[in-house]
Amino acid sequence: MARLRALSRLASVFTTPRSPEDFLRLVDPLASARQLRAVVTAVEPETADSVTIRFRPGRGWNAHAAGQWARIGVEIDGVRHWRSYSLSTAAGQDPAITVSAMGKVSTALVRGTRPGDVLFLAPPEGDFVLPEHPRPLLMLTAGSGLTPVMSMIRTLVPRRPDADLVLVHSSRSPEEALFAEELLELADQFPSFRLVQWFTGERGRRLDLASTSDLETACPDWRDRAAYACGPADFLDAAESLWQREEGQLRV
Numbered sequence: 001m002a003r004l005r006a007l008s009r010l011a012s013v014f015t016t017p018r019s020p021e022d023f024l025r026l027v028d029p030l031a032s033a034r035q036l037r038a039v040v041t042a043v044e045p046e047t048a049d050s051v052t053i054r055f056r057p058g059r060g061w062n063a064h065a066a067g068q069w070a071r072i073g074v075e076i077d078g079v080r081h082w083r084s085y086s087l088s089t090a091a092g093q094d095p096a097i098t099v100s101a102m103g104k105v106s107t108a109l110v111r112g113t114r115p116g117d118v119l120f121l122a123p124p125e126g127d128f129v130l131p132e133h134p135r136p137l138l139m140l141t142a143g144s145g146l147t148p149v150m151s152m153i154r155t156l157v158p159r160r161p162d163a164d165l166v167l168v169h170s171s172r173s174p175e176e177a178l179f180a181e182e183l184l185e186l187a188d189q190f191p192s193f194r195l196v197q198w199f200t201g202e203r204g205r206r207l208d209l210a211s212t213s214d215l216e217t218a219c220p221d222w223r224d225r226a227a228y229a230c231g232p233a234d235f236l237d238a239a240e241s242l243w244q245r246e247e248g249q250l251r252v
């Protein structure tokens with residue numbers, strides 16, 4: 001340790017008036033003690049309005065559990081804005097977020113992010129995670145609400161052939177459905193995973209959670225499954241009311 005301090009003192013002789021850390025930061029954008037940062041390693045298109053952004057976080061990041069989210073800081077015109085994004089990769093894999101362009105920050109992320117960019121971030125958080133002991137599961141998602149559930153599916157389905165998971169996902173059209181091809185492949189490959197895509201454009205109406213009839217069609221044994229829901233506020237409100245009326249348990 002004393003040797004390290006002596007080296008640092010020596011380095012500062014050559015770098016004064018700046019500290020050695022200032023120069024280190026120029027080479028390594030993740031070397032900031034104050035604010036956790038990440039370097040974008042890849043940007044992959046998902047749909048016309050959404051991308052997956054893969055990144056390599058610096059020190060201070062904790063590996064994410066499937067279903068967790070992180071606060072991401074983005075600088076737009078010199079002002080740092082913070083938004084929350086679910087981590088869409090499987091637990092144990094390098095992190096990524098999947099962002100759909102909606103407003104100020106998400107549009108900047110989707111249209112303007114390039115490999116090598118620096119993101120500000122906070123460590124993963126949230127308890128919307130997979131149950132410890134697998135039991136039959138029903139995942140009910142709409143729009144970008146699929147992202148945390150995608151992390152759960154990617155974590156559980158290929159590793160646990162005994163898992164029993166039904167995903168009912170609502171989106172406007174096949175073109176707007178996130179991860180559509182990968183989900184089809186998983187459903188094809190793993191009999192323990194069943195996929196129900198609910199395209200509101202094709203059906204002419206949204207998944208109706210005011211009564212149980214759409215659920216009975218999409219997943220007849222829904223009452224026997226631990227249910228998770230993620231999506232826009234009105235979708236979650238409808239799901240919560242239905243499960244309350246039916247005296248079931250739902251995680252949102």
Ligand SMILES: Cc1cc2nc3c(=O)[nH]c(=O)nc-3n(C[C@H](O)[C@H](O)[C@H](O)COP(=O)(O)OP(=O)(O)OC[C@H]3O[C@@H](n4cnc5c(N)ncnc54)[C@H](O)[C@@H]3O)c2cc1C
Nearest residue numbers: 069083084085086098099100102103104105106107144147
């Ligand atoms: C735990 C958590 C996880 C999340 N995970 C994801 C994820 O994985 N992927 C993802 O894409 N999003 C996710 N979100 C949502 C995300 O945090 C942002 O809220 C979203 O990207 C919108 O931020 P924005 O800055 O682009 O929109 P904002 O500019 O903040 O606008 C928010 C909404 O208001 C509307 N709006 C904006 N300005 C106006 C106006 N003047 N008049 C009327 N309407 C207006 C926008 O169209 C938009 O619908 C998550 C949110 C939470 C809380």
